[in-house]
Amino acid sequence: MPAQANWRFMTTETEYAIKVENLTKRYGNLLAVDDISFTVRKGEVFALLGPNGAGKTTTVEIVETIRTPTSGKVTLLGMDVMKKKHDIVHRIGVLPQGFSSFDRITVKETLQYYARLYSSRNTDIDGLIELVNLEDKAKEQYKNLSGGLQQRLGIAIALVNDPEVVFLDEPTTGLDPRARREVWEVLQGLKKKGKTVFLTTHYMEEAELLADIVAIISKGKIIAMDSPGKLIENNVKHLVLTLQSVDEKAMEVIRKMGFEPVLDDRQEIKTRVVHTDDVQKILSAITDAGVLYHGLDVRKPNLEEVFLKLTGEALHGGLVGERGTK
Amino acid sequence: MKLRVVFANLYVKLLSVYREKTTMFFTLAFPIILILVFGTIFMSQDNVNFHLSVQDLDQTKSSKDAITALEVNGKFKITRVDPAANATQHIRDTKTNLVLVIPKGMEKSLLRRKFFNDYQSSITVTYIYDPSSSSVPTKIDILNGVLAGVNQEMSGIPPFIKAVKKSILSKQYRFIEYFVPGIIAMAVMTLSLFGTVNSNTELRQKGIIRKLSTTPITHTEWVLSDILYQFTIALVSTSLMLLVSYAVFQVNLHINAWLLAFILLNVFAFVGIGMILSRFTKEAQSAAAAANAISFPMMFLSGSFFPIELMPGFLQTIAKMLPLYYVNEGLRAAMVFEDNMDSLRNAAIIGVFAAVVFILGVTATKWEDGQ
Numbered sequence: 001m002p003a004q005a006n007w008r009f010m011t012t013e014t015e016y017a018i019k020v021e022n023l024t025k026r027y028g029n030l031l032a033v034d035d036i037s038f039t040v041r042k043g044e045v046f047a048l049l050g051p052n053g054a055g056k057t058t059t060v061e062i063v064e065t066i067r068t069p070t071s072g073k074v075t076l077l078g079m080d081v082m083k084k085k086h087d088i089v090h091r092i093g094v095l096p097q098g099f100s101s102f103d104r105i106t107v108k109e110t111l112q113y114y115a116r117l118y119s120s121r122n123t124d125i126d127g128l129i130e131l132v133n134l135e136d137k138a139k140e141q142y143k144n145l146s147g148g149l150q151q152r153l154g155i156a157i158a159l160v161n162d163p164e165v166v167f168l169d170e171p172t173t174g175l176d177p178r179a180r181r182e183v184w185e186v187l188q189g190l191k192k193k194g195k196t197v198f199l200t201t202h203y204m205e206e207a208e209l210l211a212d213i214v215a216i217i218s219k220g221k222i223i224a225m226d227s228p229g230k231l232i233e234n235n236v237k238h239l240v241l242t243l244q245s246v247d248e249k250a251m252e253v254i255r256k257m258g259f260e261p262v263l264d265d266r267q268e269i270k271t272r273v274v275h276t277d278d279v280q281k282i283l284s285a286i287t288d289a290g291v292l293y294h295g296l297d298v299r300k301p302n303l304e305e306v307f308l309k310l311t312g313e314a315l316h317g318g319l320v321g322e323r324g325t326k
Numbered sequence: 327m328k329l330r331v332v333f334a335n336l337y338v339k340l341l342s343v344y345r346e347k348t349t350m351f352f353t354l355a356f357p358i359i360l361i362l363v364f365g366t367i368f369m370s371q372d373n374v375n376f377h378l379s380v381q382d383l384d385q386t387k388s389s390k391d392a393i394t395a396l397e398v399n400g401k402f403k404i405t406r407v408d409p410a411a412n413a414t415q416h417i418r419d420t421k422t423n424l425v426l427v428i429p430k431g432m433e434k435s436l437l438r439r440k441f442f443n444d445y446q447s448s449i450t451v452t453y454i455y456d457p458s459s460s461s462v463p464t465k466i467d468i469l470n471g472v473l474a475g476v477n478q479e480m481s482g483i484p485p486f487i488k489a490v491k492k493s494i495l496s497k498q499y500r501f502i503e504y505f506v507p508g509i510i511a512m513a514v515m516t517l518s519l520f521g522t523v524n525s526n527t528e529l530r531q532k533g534i535i536r537k538l539s540t541t542p543i544t545h546t547e548w549v550l551s552d553i554l555y556q557f558t559i560a561l562v563s564t565s566l567m568l569l570v571s572y573a574v575f576q577v578n579l580h581i582n583a584w585l586l587a588f589i590l591l592n593v594f595a596f597v598g599i600g601m602i603l604s605r606f607t608k609e610a611q612s613a614a615a616a617a618n619a620i621s622f623p624m625m626f627l628s629g630s631f632f633p634i635e636l637m638p639g640f641l642q643t644i645a646k647m648l649p650l651y652y653v654n655e656g657l658r659a660a661m662v663f664e665d666n667m668d669s670l671r672n673a674a675i676i677g678v679f680a681a682v683v684f685i686l687g688v689t690a691t692k693w694e695d696g697q
Contacts, residue, residue: 064540065539065540066536066539066540086542089540089541089542090542092540094537094540096533096536096537096540097533098533099533099537100532100533100534100537101532101534101537102338102342102534103342104341104342104345104346105338105341105342109338109341113334113335113337113338114541116330116331116334117331117334117335117538117541117542117543118541118542119328119330119331119542141345157537167540
């Protein structure tokens with residue numbers, strides 16, 4: 001992926017699917033979205049990554065025409081979202097946050113219903129069912145589907161009008177890891193089809209796996225935007241050493257060596273190191289101190305680390321309580 | 327506006343309710359149960375049989391004839407109390423509420439009056455009763471009527487004032503014929519009000535409204551499909567109520583275009599109120615409570631169950647401010663009296679009301695900003 005900062009300026013207006021300029025949304029005294037600007041190119045998978053309450057849903061709902069901004073301008077496929085809602089809805093597909101559908105209507109009937117709303121007679125309902133792997137559940141009523149299957153139906157609904165831009169607001173929140181992976185497979189299929197996808201998530205794995213461009217949002221502001229690789233490369237230069245099943249004594253030893261170990265909620269000690277030599281030094285020191293460990297892992301940093309570095313806050317779980325990097 | 331979209335929506339709503347059979351059953355069964363219960367109670371009032379205990383202390387042919395006459399009259403089902411028994415104790419023991427005691431010497435006094443023209447000769451019957459029972463005054467009234475008739479006849483002078491009953495209607499109408507239109511009005515109100523409130527709050531809470539607001543369906547199409555849906559359910563419910571009323575009580579009601587018009591206006595009015603309520607209540611529970619607070623007083627005050635003349639003056643004034651009152655009046659004018667002018671007058675009033683609340687309802691429920 002080329003450095004986004006450069007080619008974004010070279011992109012012509014018609015290549016943008018979405019252009020957000022100085023967008024602000026205020027609910028009473030609460031500033032939910034604070035003067036943000038960004039663009040999404042056609043055919044790109046764009047992820048808005050941030051913790052709950054950061055302003056992701058408010059932003060995406062303004063772009064989707066559900067909410068009205070306090071100020072700023074949003075252009076979608078060249079149209080002002082405030083003025084051209086009627087034209088825009090025909091060209092977008094939306095999976096809203098916490099998607100739900102009519103309890104007693106089957107998968108196939110639901111898709112037929114939404115297809116009728118778009119007055120499209122040629123929708124390939126069976127093809128959509130196949131795309132989201134719901135062939136066995138086509139005659140199942142919505143209320144009998146598991147959370148993951150319901151989300152997959154939601155994605156299929158978002159595609160009934162063969163939209164140019166697909167919005168997926170937290171598509172895997174609340175799903176178990178397996179169901180989440182199944183949804184990701186469907187989303188990767190969308191990416192291959194060349195759809196422009198606007199994704200919001202608080203799962204960094206999701207953004208890292210699916211997105212071409214990730215915008216990190218915190219407290220209503222976009223604090224970084226680039227490809228996942230570039231974001232990591234430009235912001236974090238260390239490795240993370242994880243030691244499993246170790247006691248507090250190990251923390252002491254590592255701390256004395258000048259590192260900042262953190263004990264997470266799974267009783268794992270995580271320590272940031274800059275060089276691979278440091279890993280060897282730490283392991284020797286705790287072995288010499290008579291501390292046993294039952295497993296270790298050395299990883300390159302991920303988007304979570306980037307988020308942590310940029311905001312000083314954990315995205316979710318992970319390295320709680322750490323402040324910045326050395 | 328696209329009719330295809332309206333009908334797609336209507337189809338999904340009808341399919342959902344068809345598959346929710348238990349809810350559907352109870353929704354449709356409730357007004358029918360009301361008709362059956364109240365119909366049975368009030369229909370049998372014309373030939374109601376009161377239980378009456380009689381203690382004959384005279385034990386003569388005359389006293390026995392008098393008791394038989396009470397029985398033949400058809401109003402009473404007589405239980406004979408042992409002359410040796412204590413009547414007060416009898417009431418306590420047997421849970422009866424009234425014992426008519428015929429005194430000893432009845433036949434003797436009667437003969438003296440009849441054959442010797444002894445006008446001083448009379449008897450006193452005693453009513454021993456339980457004042458806590460509500461049917462006692464009615465029974466005593468009937469007995470007094472019977473006694474007055476006997477006294478009049480024995481006097482041998484024809485009565486001066488006679489009375490005949492003359493109905494303003496060509497046919498004899500019964501209570502049930504007034505009751506069924508009231509229940510139709512009430513049922514359609516409940517269906518439309520609760521249907522709208524429940525579906526709006528549920529769909530909003532589930533986020534379906536938010537999803538729909540990103541599709542081409544317009545607010546007008548959505549509201550129109552809702553009206554058609556409520557109208558369909560109201561028609562099904564009304565048809566069932568009428569079928570049961572014809573089959574069980576052989577009601578004599580007229581089915582005409584006014585019936586359809588009043589159902590439609592009733593639907594518009596209460597879907598409108600439902601939309602306004604669901605705009606101001608965020609939770610499904612509080613929405614249902616608000617709908618109850620509106621529908622319950624309306625049900626009892628607007629003359630669905632009993633004529634408003636039975637209520638104190640100020641309540642009658644309130645009743646005339648309630649939309650359901652005009653639906654009740656209109657439906658009775660159309661179905662019982664076949665009075666087109668009165669139907670039109672009531673239709674105009676409810677029509678104006680429906681138009682106002684419906685427009686308010688439509689403007690109150692916006693889809694943007696999560697509504």
